[in-house]
Amino acid sequence: MYEKIIKADLGADVRIIDLRTDTLSRPTQEMKEAMYIADLGDDVYGEDPTVTELERRSAELLGKEDALFLVSGTMANLITIMVQCSHRGSEIISGDKGHTCCLEQGGPAQIAGVQSSPIKNEDDGTFSLDVLREAINVNPNVFEPKTSLIIVENTHNLCGGVVLPLDWLEKVGDIAAEHNIPVHMDGARLINAAVYLRVSPKRVARDVDTVFFSLSKGLGCPVGAVLAGSNDFITKARRVRKVLGGGWRQAGVLAAAGLVALDTMIDRTKIDHEHALKIAKAIHQMKSNIFKVDLAKVQTNIILMYIDRSKVDLKQLQRRLQTVLDGDSVRASVRCSSLKSNCVRFVLYYEITAEDVQLACDKIQLVIKEYDEIFSLKNVIPQFK
Missing domain, CATH: 3.90.1150.10 (Aspartate Aminotransferase, domain 1)
Incomplete structure (x- = not known):
């Protein structure tokens, strides 16, 4: 180390x-004060009003139906894989320099029982659309895994924080839609991407089915990430979160910092x-x-x-x-x-x-x-x- x-x-x-x-950042004084006075409840029972508000606002920010407050982005990626690849014999496609491929202990295989099929990341964080098309197992035979999820990373960590082009994301979404495969965005630093592009986070996340952003990186919160997607996806994600030991109780004490971050830290x-x-x-x-x-x-x-x-x-x-x-x-x-x-x-x-x-x-x-x-x-x- x-x-x-x-x-x-x-x-x-x-x-x-x-x-x-940037995870070294400590909460601002305003965050600490909000955490101290946060209205709390048991979030496993859906009774923490501060968490509920953070999830509502995050879903709105990302243009998705619902959202789920989690301990980390690694958990967000793993939960997404477990939900979208719930049948045995699944595989995910991602860049070979992606966080899920290189920096999460092989979680898809170790915990989710899902095979990874990495394709070469270019220096700008993208990968070849032609190679993506070839990598998808269309109507897999008895020898092949079923392609169940495509993962992109924005901004791309190992490529130096570069921002994925919006037109490329749209094309990835189009290819995935042709084969009825969902796309997940590892958006740990999605807010940085949106600020760089001078567009809303909703626009950055438009062409993917699921997405998370980290609260503990550039936004300065002590802990947390928010995963967003459809109502049905989040219902399933909430169940998976519990089995991974991620059921929060009075989590509003942390969610309060996230609400302050949405108000004060993005721009x-x-x-x-x-x-x-x-x-x-x-x-x-x-x-x-x-x-x-x-x-x-x-x-x-x-x-x-x-x-x-x-x-x-x-x-x-x-x-x-x-x-x-x-x-x-x-x-x-x-x-x-x-x-x-x-x-x-x-x-x-x-x-x-x-x-x-x-x-x-x-x-x-x-x-x-x-x-x-x-x-x-x-x-x-x-x-x-």
Whole structure:
């Protein structure tokens, strides 16, 4: 996992800027106050008014008939798969870099008993429509699984937070409709996609049957995701949620933060996008042969900084970004994550201020300069301790 730095090792003048992920964000003061006074009931019995209101408003936001408050997006994906692939011998089609394929412990197979049929994700988060058509098992014979669900991800995490084109989503929906196959959108950061495209979340979700968005990522809530779809789908999803141990009781204490997020946090995600682009430009301006960023793909709140693996050890790079040496002119500890072996990831959220962003730019440029200077003299991997 991520290397830890003991706070005592950092001087009092050092600013810690944690860009590992946006789930690190803590609830706003307004959220905390709303949570404290929330009207509560037992949600398993459908008696928590705050949860009911969050579900109603979320369904309206996404243009669906009904919605269900859940602990996480991973649960939302798994429940959807279990509902839509309820007969044995089912398969799902998704991109090979999708969250359900790469980052959910093989949940479709492990828990749902569903086979995954991944197809190649392009760098923009899409996949070939022609390949999709070929992957669908039409009238499967006795040897083949039945294609029961297509999954898309928006924004696409492992592709760097890129936003799926609306016309592509429409075409996926059309192909799925031809074969009477539902489409599910892993929309953990769907709100970021909507803000980037300058359209409503409802428009982003128009061409899919089911969709969820995360409350605990760019929207700043402590916990939760909301899954939306038809009335019939949500009725079945509620039943599956219970068997997975996801039956909330007085869940309004968490749903209250979600209601505040819908009122106050959606439009401001544009600031996170601007901050991400500023950091990406700072990397690009270094014109390094070792570190690269694709500015065109920095569309929302995620930056992928690619590295030359022949010159850079990933964990040492992360360690150097976190460490503040005595002679460093920039007194900032920048933390980042790595979900792939050839890049590190920086993710912005509301608690990262403009001052933090400038310090992060300065620190990242300082480290890039160090590597570039070392490799202008000798071709070895530097050892930072």
